[in-house]
């Protein structure tokens with residue numbers, strides 16, 4: 605028997621399975637449309653339900669012991685839900701552009717590719733469009749595992765009326781990109797300041813010292829500049845390499861192999877509990893000895909675990925600080941509710957930025 609003959613029964617089986625999958629996908633989309641009609645002019649995107657759907661799929665997949673990894677099935681169902689949601693109403697997500705930034709990658713990871721992503725010139729503008737209801741959600745970076753907090757986002761969180769309804773965790777890989785596929789005659793390397801510092805050791809070891817390091821607004825902008833200048837290289841993502849048709853001179857050049865950025869998704873809605881949630885808070889303490897300890901005690905006394913604590917100058921009084929705190933659990937959970945009530949009594953200022961499902965993907 606020829607190879608073609610041997611392939612045939614498998615391909616026939618795949619054709620028939622695809623037909624079944626296709627009709628089931630359309631059946632699923634019809635239910636989504638019916639749900640959308642029931643929601644009327646209300647909020648269509650339900651992060652808590654999406655997290656539950658993805659977690660259930662992973663649980664079912666684990667039980668099946670099939671060939672596909674939990675990560676793979678979650679990615680597939682992420683896209684299925686994205687298309688089903690677009691049947692209800694397509695979403696517009698703002699982010700710090702240009703196209704090809706890690707934030708756009710984070711937006712697509714969280715909302716899938718049926719959502720329309722809209723690049724903005726600044727994080728401020730990305731927030732403003734959503735605040736003015738000209739877009740549905742904003743995705744903004746809050747912290748990087750090697751670089752720490754993204755100050756501008758944290759400052760915007762203090763004043764913005766938007767609420768956090770999701771988080772995205774993205775592994776960051778940097779590549780060295782150039783218009784031509786060789787290392788000769790390189791005079792400068794363009795990158796975002798954070799990428800330059802995240803690849804500092806690698807650059808010291810692998811590029812001659814006369815190569816100038818030029819910080820630009822984003823890694824995608826760096827890729828764009830490298831596409832216009834053959835003597836330049838850029839540090840940027842795979843997406844930027846593809847978008848600007850650049851050659852990859854070196855892959856994964858970040859010094860820290862677990863380099864990860866965490867993003868928040870913000871919109872106008874409050875999100876219900878999904879079962880595995882986080883709550884983001886902003887707290888400021890009166891300027892007295894021991895108050896920070898007292899604030900944190902309000903959490904531990906009520907059995908609430910903290911997953912992040914970041915402080916920044918409040919910009920109001922000299923030496924006054926605001927604290928960005930993430931806790932495990934949802935504001936509707938009894939122990940979190942009690943901790944927040946205690947915190948409210950001890951803090952000069954308390955803002956609940958939002959409660960949202962822990963990232964699944």
Ligand SMILES: O=C(O)C(=O)C[C@]1(C(=O)O)C=C[C@@H](O)C=C1
Pocket residue numbers: 636639640648649650651653654657684685686688689692
């Ligand atoms: O359950 C809903 O509310 C739906 O709209 C359906 C659905 C889905 O495709 O499963 C789609 C969008 C929502 O964000 C959550 C889930």
